[in-house]
Structure formats: C-alpha cells, structure tokens
Amino acid sequence: MTIKLLIADDNARVRESLVRLLAGDGIDVLEADTCRQAISLASRPDVDAVLLDINMPDGSGLEALAAIKQNCPDLPVIMHSEHDRSSYASRARQRGAAAYLVKGVDKVELLEAIDEAIRRAREVSLP
Secondary structure (H helix, E strand, O other): OOEEEEEEOOOHHHHHHHHHHHOOOOEEEEEEOOHHHHHHHHOOOOOOEEEEEOEEOOEEHHHHHHHHHHHOOOOOEEEEEOOOOHHHHHHHHHOOOOEEEEOOOOHHHHHHHHHHHHHHHHHHHOO
C-alpha cells in the first residue's frame, strides 16, 4: 500500500532532502512551503500523514497543527524541527501531534515514526 505524505517545510533544501530520502519507499510525497499551503493540502482525502516543520514563514507550525487537527482530527501530524527542546515537543503533543522529531533523524527512525503514526490513527478511526 502506498502512503501519501505531505511534507511541509519552508526550507527547499530540507524538503528536497526529505523527498529524496522518502519517495519511492511506498511513499508518494506532496510538498508545502507555508502554513497556509500545508493546511489546505492536509484536507485532501488522499493524504495519510503530515510531516510539519515547527517554524514556517507565515506562522507557527504549532498553529498550523491546530488548524489541521481541527479540520482533520484523525490525520496524523508529525512535527519536525531543528529544536531539540522538550517544551516544543510537549506543546506539539498537547495540540495533537502524533510525534515530534528533531531534524537529522535517520531514514529508519523517520519511516518508523510515519508508519506508527498512521497505524495508530487507523486503529482509532476503526468503528
């Protein structure tokens, strides 16, 4: 089964690196470079998960997370940040993030986080 992953990061190099890392391993990638675009694309019915940067040019990734969860409460959102601070991770989880990853994690850890987030979301949405 193919996963549709939305990668939202304002840094084109980071997005390109993540696309190269993840695309083709059963993952189709959509890209967004603003919060507004991420919120819009996340509402597509074919999106299975979102990898969302915490710092975006048009707002906070935490605010985008809240908007995405309001529109799509069962959609797993994984926060992705260069900040390795427990306060960010705690705020992200309070707003409904499935996971909080620090940029630079290896491919295996990233894939495991995506798979786990999707698996948990599907378990919750089953009748």
